[in-house]
Amino acid sequence: MKSALMKFLWWFEHRLELRKTIWPVMRHPIPRDLRTQVGWLYVFGSTAMTLFVLQIITGIGLGMVYVPSAGEAYESLEHINYEVELGWMLRAIHNWSANGMVVLVVVHMTQVFLMGAYKYPRELTWIIGVLLLLLTVGMAFTGQVLRWDADSYWGLGVGVAMIGRIPWIGPQLVELLMGGPTMGADTLSRFFALHVFIIPGILFVALGIHLYLVVRKGISEPPVPSEPVDPATYVEKYEEKLKTGDPFFPDVFLRDAVFIGLTLLVVVGLSAILGPKGPSAPPDPTLMQVEPLPDWYFLPLFAVLALSPPSLETAIILIAPVIIVAALFLVPIFSGKGQRSPRRRPVAVLAVILFLLCYCVLWQLGVQEPWSPHMSAWSGEPVPESMIKGRSPKQLQGAAILQEKTCRNCHALDGRGGQRGPDLTDVATRLTRDQLVRQVIQGGGNMPAYGKEMNRDEVDALVSFLETLKPDGYAAAESSVVTDRSD
Ligand code: HEC
Incomplete structure (x- = not known):
């Protein structure tokens, strides 16, 4: 036998x-010091990779039931949650291992950065690693969109508004991503393709190269302050160390396996206790009873958006991410040799601490601040009496529409209401009728478009009311083009 x-x-x-x-x-072989001294710091990369594999497995399962169409996505998720046997568990594991993967990729990078493991001859390994980080974030974002609930709809709206601000190619990029100028029927299938084929495909290849480099160039030995990296001698010294090294399997592998096992336990535990994420309320750009929040890793970004003055928003959105990503890519080019030990690299340690501090503070602000409208808070606030006194029936109808479409969630009147958009108390002194109509129909600058939510008469009434919003004695905004005011 x-x-x-x-x-x-x-x-x-x-x-x-x-x-x-x-x-x-x-x-x-793996340098012996690694196993005896700091081995437990070297387990994050392989664990992140394991969670990626878990994502693929659970993702395939979800892909069999999920319907990537704007009309049916939400229901298909409810179907998985409540009707498919253990479907909720599948969604929960997919979600929690995604969260775990983001955390582990960042922890892995931080460890590599602090230990100077990105230095010669492993610069390319780091650069591919940064690419892997971006792809992981891309997976997280596109996955959040597939949930297609109020949160994800909102997150996508803000994300697309950011992309749309890129000069020259912004609108075209939005068109390509969304399958149109706004979120529509094609949007979801585009994001489905990104989340299921395109990004994981690239991630797979990049991960392959990353692993090849890790094996080819060997795992870095723990840094020793008296041994800075010198490209002329490094490889020789490293190979000397390998002579007394331990084989990866089973010695080092065992530690990875233990940590991977623990991580899987945590993921399954969290999934069983906390369940899947969402879907929250069905998506609706104009009526959001919930307080939409993006997934936690994007919160600091949105806090920045909420807190920065509107005039600086575009600059911050377009420049900051480019600088951060470029800096990450260039780290090994500019400091590819010399000291590796964190004890001799105070700037590197400070950079990590500063980053963590900023992230936590912004995260906290993102949770508290109305970066997004506090949707339920203001909808009930009536239009101030002074603003409806002596108005025509049509203008009054407009005031009612402003109320009903919950514009106040984002806009204050007389200082009372949401803070996301400008106070509308004297909007008529700033905008002409045409501009008002365009703002309502097309939205823009983080305001949703209402073109599909209202018919012509409603827009007309609403704008007629908005036109009355100016202090007595002030002139209405001047239009550079002659408009037809015959109505
Ligand atoms: C989700 C939040 C949000 C909602 C809901 C919203 N807006 Fe806005 N609105 C904004 C933001 C943000 C701006 C600023 C746009 C910019 O930066 O260009 C804005 C700008 C405007 C402006 C131009 C104001 C100015 O001074 O330039 C008008 C008018 C306006 N909104 C009307 C409305 C009306 C009417 C509704 C309801 C039908 C509405 N908004 C609903 C967020 C919102």
Whole structure:
């Protein structure tokens, strides 16, 4: 019996020759200090990778039931949550392992950065790693969109508003991503393709290169302050260290396996206790009873958006991410040699602490601040009496529409109401009728478009009311073009 099994296995081995290919890779030596001193710091990368595999497995399961169409996505998620056997668990694991993957990728990068492991000859490994970080964030964002509930709809709206501000190509990019100028029927299928084929495809290739480089260049030894990296001698010294090294399998592998096992336990535990995320309320750009919040890793970004003055928003949105990403890519080019030990690199340690502080503070602000409208807070606030006194029936109808379409969630009248958009108390002194109509129909600058939510008469009435919003004695905004005011 046993020999039959061996025969069977040997048949494959003769054809695959794994003992000559995979086995030496599994047995590649790891510097001994690593195992004896800091081994537990080296487990994050492989664990992040394991969670990626878990994402693929659960993702395939979800892909079998999920319907990527704007009309049916929400219901198909409810279907998975409540009707498919253990469907909720599948969604929960997919969600929690996604969160875990984001955390672990960042922790892994921080560790590599602090230990100077990105220095010669592993610069390219780091650069591909930064690419992997971006792809992971891309997966997180597109995945959030697929949830297609109020939160994700809102997040997408803000994300697209950001992209739309890129000079020259912004509108075209939005068109390409969304399948149109606004969120529509094609949007969801585009994001589905991104989340299921395009980004994971690139991620797979990049991960392959990353792993190849890790094995080829060897895992870095723990930094020693008296041994700065000198490209002329580094490789020779490193190979010397490998002579007394341990094989990756089973010695180092075991530690990875333990941490991976613990992480999987946490993911499954969280999934079982807390369940899947959403979908919250069905998406509706104009009527959001919920307080929409993006997934936690994007919160600081949105806090920045909420807190920066509108005049600086575009600059912050367009310049800050470029600088941060460029800096990450360029780290090994500018500091590719010299000291590796964190004890001798105070600037690097400070940079990490500063980043963490900023992130936490902004995160906290993102939770508290009305970066997004506090949707339920203001809708009930009536239009101030002074603003409806002596108005025509049509203008009064406009005031009612302003109320009903919950414009006040974002806009204050007389200082009372949401703060996301400008106070509308004297909007008529700033905008002409045409501009008002355009703002309502097309939205823009983080305001949703209402063109599809209102018919012509409603827009007309609403704008007629908005036109009355100016202090007595002030002139209405001047239009540079002659408009037809015959109505
Ligand atoms: C989700 C938040 C939000 C909602 C809801 C919203 N707006 Fe806005 N609105 C904004 C933002 C943000 C701006 C600023 C746009 C910019 O920066 O160009 C704005 C700008 C405007 C402006 C131009 C104001 C100015 O002084 O330039 C008008 C007019 C306006 N909104 C009317 C409305 C009306 C009417 C409604 C309801 C039908 C509405 N808004 C609903 C966020 C919102």
